[in-house]
Amino acid sequence: MAKKDIPDRIEDTLQGTVVFSVPFPTGDDLSVLKEMSPIIIKYPYTVEYNYSYGQDSPFFAALANGRFIVSRNPKSGYTYANPRGHDMYSGTKNEWVEIVPEGKIHAFTVCHFGSEAFLPECPFILILVEFEGCDTLFLARLVGVDPDGANLDWIGKKVKGRFLRNSKLKPTDIYFNLMDDKK
Amino acid sequence: MRPVYVVSGGVSKFSKARPDKTFVGLVKEAYDYALADIGIEHPQFFELLDGSVASYFSDHFTRQLMAGIMAQDYLGLVPKPSHRVEGGGATGGICFQEGWKAVASGYMDVCLAYGFEQMSHVETWKGNEFIALASDVSMDYPVGGFYSGYYAMMVTRHMVEFGTTVEQLAHVSVKNHMNAYHNPYAQKRQKLTIQDVRSAPMVAWPLTRNDICVMSDGAAAVIFCSEEGLAKLEKSSGHRLPRVRVAGTGRGTDAMRMADRPHQSFDDFYKYNALPNEQNADARTYYKDLWKKGFRYPGVHSFRAGRMASREAYKNAGITDPLKEVDFVELHDAYTSSEVQTYEDMGLCRYGEGGPFATSGKTYMPGIDYGLDLPEKPICPVNPSGGLIACGHPVGATGLMQGVFAFWQLEGTIKKHFGDPALQVPNAHRGVIHSHAGTGTYVTVSILENEK
Numbered sequence: 001m002a003k004k005d006i007p008d009r010i011e012d013t014l015q016g017t018v019v020f021s022v023p024f025p026t027g028d029d030l031s032v033l034k035e036m037s038p039i040i041i042k043y044p045y046t047v048e049y050n051y052s053y054g055q056d057s058p059f060f061a062a063l064a065n066g067r068f069i070v071s072r073n074p075k076s077g078y079t080y081a082n083p084r085g086h087d088m089y090s091g092t093k094n095e096w097v098e099i100v101p102e103g104k105i106h107a108f109t110v111c112h113f114g115s116e117a118f119l120p121e122c123p124f125i126l127i128l129v130e131f132e133g134c135d136t137l138f139l140a141r142l143v144g145v146d147p148d149g150a151n152l153d154w155i156g157k158k159v160k161g162r163f164l165r166n167s168k169l170k171p172t173d174i175y176f177n178l179m180d181d182k183k
Numbered sequence: 184m185r186p187v188y189v190v191s192g193g194v195s196k197f198s199k200a201r202p203d204k205t206f207v208g209l210v211k212e213a214y215d216y217a218l219a220d221i222g223i224e225h226p227q228f229f230e231l232l233d234g235s236v237a238s239y240f241s242d243h244f245t246r247q248l249m250a251g252i253m254a255q256d257y258l259g260l261v262p263k264p265s266h267r268v269e270g271g272g273a274t275g276g277i278c279f280q281e282g283w284k285a286v287a288s289g290y291m292d293v294c295l296a297y298g299f300e301q302m303s304h305v306e307t308w309k310g311n312e313f314i315a316l317a318s319d320v321s322m323d324y325p326v327g328g329f330y331s332g333y334y335a336m337m338v339t340r341h342m343v344e345f346g347t348t349v350e351q352l353a354h355v356s357v358k359n360h361m362n363a364y365h366n367p368y369a370q371k372r373q374k375l376t377i378q379d380v381r382s383a384p385m386v387a388w389p390l391t392r393n394d395i396c397v398m399s400d401g402a403a404a405v406i407f408c409s410e411e412g413l414a415k416l417e418k419s420s421g422h423r424l425p426r427v428r429v430a431g432t433g434r435g436t437d438a439m440r441m442a443d444r445p446h447q448s449f450d451d452f453y454k455y456n457a458l459p460n461e462q463n464a465d466a467r468t469y470y471k472d473l474w475k476k477g478f479r480y481p482g483v484h485s486f487r488a489g490r491m492a493s494r495e496a497y498k499n500a501g502i503t504d505p506l507k508e509v510d511f512v513e514l515h516d517a518y519t520s521s522e523v524q525t526y527e528d529m530g531l532c533r534y535g536e537g538g539p540f541a542t543s544g545k546t547y548m549p550g551i552d553y554g555l556d557l558p559e560k561p562i563c564p565v566n567p568s569g570g571l572i573a574c575g576h577p578v579g580a581t582g583l584m585q586g587v588f589a590f591w592q593l594e595g596t597i598k599k600h601f602g603d604p605a606l607q608v609p610n611a612h613r614g615v616i617h618s619h620a621g622t623g624t625y626v627t628v629s630i631l632e633n634e635k
Contacts, residue, residue: 038202045246056321082322082440107343107483109335110388111327115312118327126332128340128442128483137442137483139326150388155343170325 053169058096059083063174064167068101070134081131081138101161101174103131103138108154110147123147129159129176141175184287187429188413189631191406192587193217197370197575200303201400206245207257209402210299213580214258217295217404217587222420225259231415233291234264238278238298239579240271243313245301254297264291271317272517274298275403275582276618276627282407283429283629292412296586299402300577310398317621319440331395331518333441333622335387338520341484342389344477347523347538349389353380354542354555355519356393356572361553363569365605368584370399370575376554380519394519399575403583405590425594430613431502431630433495435488437481441622444487446479456480456490458530459503469533478535486521486623489528496615496628497530505530506545506563509630510611511592513585515619516570525617529628531563551605567592567606582618582627589614593633 022039025032053060062069071094072079073087080094087094106128114122125142142159158179167173193216195201195209204212218228237251247253251267270277275298282296302310315328323333341347356375363369375393383391407429408416417424438444447456449471461470470478481487493505502508512529516522523537532540540546544557546565568574568588571581591600592611598604608614611633618627 038204040202051320053321080443082443084443088438088443107336107340109332109339109390110385111329111332111335112385112387113308113311114327114329114332115315116306116308117312118329119308121327124327126327126336128336135446136444139323139440139442141326152339152343155339171322172325 055085056083060169060173062098063163063171064169066163067098068161068174069096069098070131071095072097079134080136081129081134082136099131099133101131102179103129103159105142105155105157105159106130106137108142108150110150127159127176139171141172142178143175144177185289185409187283187286187407187409189405189427189429189586189590190408190413190416190424191217191221192583192590193220193404194368194584194587195402195580197368197399197401197577197584199370199397199399199575201301202303206239206250206299206301206402207254209301209400210254210297210404211257213402213404214295214297217406221406221416221424222422223416227419229259231412231419232260232263232293232295234285235260235295235297236278236281236285237265237267238269238274238296238583239267239300240269240274241300241313241578243316244304244310246304254299258297260295270625271620272515272576272578273582273618273620273625273627274579275584276515276616276629277582277625278579279405279582279586279616279618279629280432280434280627282405283432286407286409286412287429292409293416294407295404296407296583297402297404298579298583300579301400302398302577303400307398323440329387331387331390334518334520335390336441337483337524337622338389340482341520341524341537344482344484345535345538349381350377351538351541352390352394352519352523353377355516355522356380357553357555358547359516359522359566359570360393360573361551362548362567362606363573365551365603366569366574366601367603368601369569369573370397371573372569373573374554390518390520396517396571396576399577401575401577401580401584403580403587405583405586426634427590427593428632428634429629430632431496431498431500433492433497433499433628435491435495435626437486437488437623439621439624441483444481444483446482449474452480456487456494458490458494458497458505460505460530461533466533473535480534484524485534486524486528486619486626488623488626489525489617489619489628492617492626492628493529496630500630500632502630505615506532508613509563509615510613511564511567511589511608512615512617513566513568513570513589514615514617515581516566516572517576517619519572521619522565522570525619526565529615529617531565548606549609564608567608582616585616585618586629586631589616589631593631
């Protein structure tokens with residue numbers, strides 16, 4: 001027997017799924033259940049991460065200070081536009097090198113749809129930037145250009161990085177504008 | 184490695200949503216079909232089965248970790264050995280190869296590979312977000328994580344480098360949707376025109392909704408066996424089983440961040456990446472000219488992982504000129520553009536020629552009216568099933584689905600399984616399946632041959 005101060009039943013509440021009437025056979029014949037429509041419930045799922053940028057952290061610190069640093073292997077000179085602690089060819093440590101974030105559009109798209117997190121920002125323009133002196137590219141947003149004017153002539157145009165005044169410690173702390181109309 | 188045979192397979196109906204079943208129910212659908220097709224019931228099969236491999240891509244879609252063991256449990260395969268594999272879009276292709284590997288290595292005589300994805304539990308745009316988490320979450324996802332956007336950037340570069348046009352890409356969409364019209368397992372069985380493709384809503388310029396595969400609920404299963412396993416299965420079923428051999432497999436990888444891919448020299452390309460059919464003076468001259476124009480390999484227009492997977496698989500299967508030596512290809516056309524890119528990676532044409540190759544007619548099914556003006560006759564149908572674009576892309580199942588469709592082609596039983604002979608590749612002896620992840624990070628290529 002349950003003690004008086006220890007509840008022996010779960011209290012019904014109005015939180016969560018509240019069901020008032022679910023059809024079910026009233027008799028003994030349960031064979032009709034094979035024809036039943038599926039039950040679908042909705043529930044939220046949220047999580048807050050304590051995400052570390054680890055060895056890439058200096059890159060974000062640089063962005064927050066309006067500076068742009070890339071990863072260069074001191075022996076080979078091979079330079080990654082993205083932060084990368086170790087060189088993929090020699091396996092040795094890279095070092096940080098500051099560059100001026102000016103370059104050319106290597107490829108682009110205009111996203112008219114997107115992942116849920118970015119839907120409110122559609123349409124937005126993604127570009128891969130070529131920097132002089134870098135062997136790899138850099139993914140960024142292009143801003144200040146009419147998304148409806150997309151055409152292949154954008155490739156090769158010069159772009160210049162601009163920094164958010166209030167850093168969010170994300171790669172979008174830098175975005176790009178066209179420098180001029182010349183390729 | 185010892186010989187490995189595919190002896191049966193099953194595919195669930197692919198659909199935008201299958202609320203009628205949980206993912207284990209979908210796997211059961213594919214599994215039961217595979218067993219029924221060789222006339223073996225579960226208790227018999229259980230006695231012969233040595234183990235399994237499970238594949239699904241995303242724990243996010245089901246919000247269920249350890250989903251592989253749940254399928255194993257539901258199928259009634261516990262306590263047999265099993266494990267789950269995952270590799271983005273190539274998850275199913277990796278599972279296929281792990282099933283092959285379990286038998287080829289001598290670890291098992293009979294191995295079941297099954298895969299699934301139930302993507303309908305979230306809305307499409309949340310699903311796109313989950314998929315975009317398969318890009319670097321430090322550097323790529325926050326900029327606007329969206330796979331269609333990543334692939335569209337590859338397209339614009341391909342167009343500038345090689346003069347590829349959106350109409351050429353649209354040919355792929357028309358072809359694959361039309362093929363799927365004859366495939367009852369497919370999700371989008373549509374007769375489209377080039378105009379239909381181009382006038383569909385723009386998703387990521389220049390890719391429209393009809394250039395892009397759809398999310399799907401589905402499962403697929405493949406049974407592998409050794410010579411010894413085949414003898415056991417035949418004894419149990421009481422009849423001779425088809426003999427479709429896995430003649431070669433290959434895998435390749437590339438940088439996770441598309442921006443990090445190298446821009447190699449001509450010499451390195453020839454040293455590391457060229458295929459046997461490119462080892463001639465004509466091809467060398469062609470590529471030399473490309474390099475003079477600024478082409479660098481792989482850049483963002485080409486998939487080095489796909490090339491390396493093809494190279495290894497062709498070597499293992501003794502293929503030196505794929506277009507002439509392969510009867511059909513089921514490849515990973517998550518986008519019309521990635522089919523065009525993959526023609527080049529697989530050596531069906533040279534790098535830069537994918538656009539004209541798509542409109543040549545060589546990759547179409549004979550006997551089907553696509554409503555297109557195709558100058559040449561079919562040589563090697565690509566995605567005769569309809570591919571991912573039209574069948575759907577329930578990620579963990581897709582590569583296995585290709586394996587099942589390729590098996591049926593080589594068994595000559597498309598009419599039996601599809602209820603329509605239109606998609607049977609005539610006299611098919613050798614087929615290739617190709618599964619692809621990320622922006623080209625993991626790629627698998629597997630080659631199947633029937634016994635002549």
